[in-house]
Amino acid sequence: MPLLEVKGLSAAYGLVPALHRVDFYVDPGEVVGILGHNGMGKTTLMRAIMGFVKVTGGEIAFDGQSLLGQSVNARARAGIGLVPQGREIFPNLSVEENLQVGIAGAGGDMAGTVAGVLDLFPRLKRLLDRRGGALSGGEQQLLALARCLCRKPRLMLLDEPTEGIQPSINDEISETLQELSRRQDITIVLVEQNLDFITGLAQRVYAISNGVLDRQIPREQLTDRRAVSEFMGFVTA
């Protein structure tokens, strides 16, 4: 059974449609990529799964249970974690405090959880006392990923983790996510415009274009930029 199954999902902002009958699934342990240009509906899709965007039709099932009608908090408790675009961190808290703040009061071994997550982020380990706002964009993205992991999600939704980030840190983010998917029982859905990043990580890749997501890009075509452009809704000359 898929861990996440999205069927015929539609969403709109007022009268303007943003997602049209989106269909895809993610099996447990997979890294699935969704490739799309600006404004094609990637963020809307991630936010709809997390419960921030009202859906107008279709179904989202997580672990066999419908998510529709469930609050954002209930979805988070069920094991879904969103790392939003724009690296949601607290700029005035230190790196260490940023990691603690989301799980304070949740019970359990907070120090152990933070230490376990930091094992995957050697760069952050060296910056524990640095204010979030004084980190580079790439370091902030690593911190946003680490913050999400402290809540021990089973499914991570990543909204354009490489946006505006230096290629050198992209490689580090990619390696961290690869290591994470090898080491832990975690499933990842990643929306991106960055083809190289997505093909380096994802086992399967879908294309989203104008809110329509119904086609997986065959693995062997991911190296053919013209074919990928066509899947993304732009036919090159």
Ligand SMILES: Nc1ncnc2c1ncn2[C@@H]1O[C@H](COP(=O)(O)OP(=O)(O)OP(=O)(O)O)[C@@H](O)[C@H]1O
């Ligand atoms: N709050 C909103 N109100 C009205 N329209 C919106 C809102 N948010 C997004 N849209 C519109 O919905 C469509 C999809 O936007 P979305 O942010 O999901 O795209 P995206 O693929 O994530 O783009 P980007 O790569 O630029 O972040 C766009 O046409 C956008 O203008």
